[in-house]
Amino acid sequence: MIRTVVTGLGVTSPFGAGTKAFWTGVAGGTCAIRPITLLDTDGFRCRIAAEVPADALAGSPRRSRADRLALAAAREAIADSGLARADCRDAGLVIGAVGGGMFEAEKWYWARTRGGAPVDAASSLRAVLPFSHAETLGKALSLGGPRETVVAACSSGAVSLALARDLIEDGLATVVVAGGADSVTRICYMGFNALRLLDPEPCRPFDRERRGMSIGEGAAFLVLEDAEHARARGAYVYAELSGYGITTDAFHPTSPHPEGDGMVRAMRGALSDAGIGPAEVGYVNAHGTGTPQNDRVEARAIARVFETGEPLVSATKSMIGHTMAAAGSLETVATILAIVEGVVPPTANLCAADPDVTFDCVPGTARTAAIDCAISNSFGFGGQNVTLVFRRS
């Protein structure tokens, strides 16, 4: 049986460039949600987001913002893994994406519709579709293996890692670079405003006074590898991706099933795939958006799965906002580093936990804990539920 391990990490986050900056930020409980600078917020209730600083982007400014976020993270992951160029030639690439280059396309469309300074259509639309990231990264990093772009709304980054594991375990690739990327866009910002799901203050997952989410942006990529291949080349192994579960609510376009049935099936399926019981899980990195509905349903689902266990649960979005397609892979990095460092990052901005929450949400300050096994939850529009299981290797 082929096992899949993680041998490289790369992050572009609202804390700046690099995995180190990201981990320092989340382990320190630092909130990176600030006033929006990239979008016009006139007329909107919420005017904050977690934006990535300009100096963290890689590549030419002619590329889309999301491509540049992705490129920086993927380059770091490959360098971190110590992969040789020859290994990259057959390496797969699986990207979770939602907005693609919409940030640039919006500039063109706004100008075309409203008038004003003309914006070049070709350069603005070149990368508008989500698959553009894969074409850009595939060419720039010379990745010649299987290439896929998966769109699963807010769980896209997590699905990319699950699909990468399939490629390795089916023998279709030995090494896969996988993860998610998204930049802030007007469509996303306006859409969540229209749904009245944004908190005007930084989001407070699992807090009794929570009022909604905060949007963010970023990218995280991981190098996943056949464990035997990693061992043979002497690679450092962060953790094993030992199982996953993907389910669909088939209930509502935006709302989760009220009892969290799909979430429960995803978590149980992932644990079963990994061959472990709930009691072995020491940490749950929750989807934890900060919306009243998501957190209530997720808390209920976690309680159903871990009825006899007491894992620590925290929400990374309290610090970096909801980074959409990148969320699943960014939170995976936090989950893996919690295992490696023996430190569970906190839930920031949490003053008083909701009475529905029956578990320890690690409020405010990171917790030292020996974690051998942890899961990362990601849930998205369309009732898309994903749970990933990581174990100390």
Add this chain to the structure above:
Amino acid sequence: MSGAATRRVAITGCGTVNAAFVGGVPELSTYLEHPESRVRAEPSTEPGLVASVDDRALDGLTDAGDQRRVSRISRFAIAAARLALADADAPPEDLSLVVGTELGDLRSTKEFANGFLERGPTGLSALLFPNTVMNTMAAATAIAVQARAATLTLNAPVVAGELAIARAAAGIAAGRFELALAGGVDQIEPITELAAGGDARGEGATFLVLEPLEKARQRGARVFGEITGWGWRALNAPPCGVGRAEPPRAVLLALERAGLAGDAVRWVYDSATLDRERDDWERALLDVAFPHHPRRVSLGRWLGRHGGLGALSVAGAAWSACAGRLPALGGAMSADRGVGLVHGVARGGTHVALVVGAPLP
């Protein structure tokens, strides 16, 4: 979700809504026996040629609730999915869904943005916003057919449908999926600046029902094809561009999985859509892979490029394998039954190959 077993992959159903016909395997067979091109010059959607679906084709396939709640492109997907499940007479238990698309629901995205541009924040529609995310067709379809296992939306130019079928076949073989609806959907894009290459654009949806061959036979299902090999890779090409002729590794992988040599392939359903530069590249790749020059069929020349085309090509290949016929304008012609290849390559280098044959004992 991991699967150690390798199971044979049966095709037991097909449902399609496209510019030429609507239906399941019988309607597909009728069309392929006497195909005609539905690609037309359409001045209002310059540039290029289009093969569009008459919305009346959806009458009876989507109900009033669908028409009120979901967008046009999602109605294509729902209709094709229902047709495929009915065609396979498959119980929708443990159903996975793999949807390939190139453009998603850009019409809704444009409409959502227009709401703001015309009326400011009060013009934004909370109902339209979910349609701006490309998995909206999969979400609507999952609700319509109660697909509660994994749902995936794969985004790729030209080959999204082929990729979805390959993903689903791999999932069935490995034991990750027990029953899968796989295929794709697109609609003709109103932002004409996105059109590139001047090729024929189409629209519609096609889904196939895939399941383990053994299970299909146990439940007495009609098996009209078997997918015996698949592979997908990236060829060296710049974003939106084409590459050179090189050994097409996706083809080699698919043949290896099927246990076949290249000369066993008697015909190829390719991904040509009148984008001359891309079509020439594909021809060169196939010439490298198959020096014996098997006959080629290009459904995209008649129905236009869209996410459902790959699944339609796989269904067509299964028909050819069973019937010993190859579709051609003016009437189908005889061909070896044998096995065939479904081949797709996109600008940017995404490359997919599937080996399709008639089901053997």
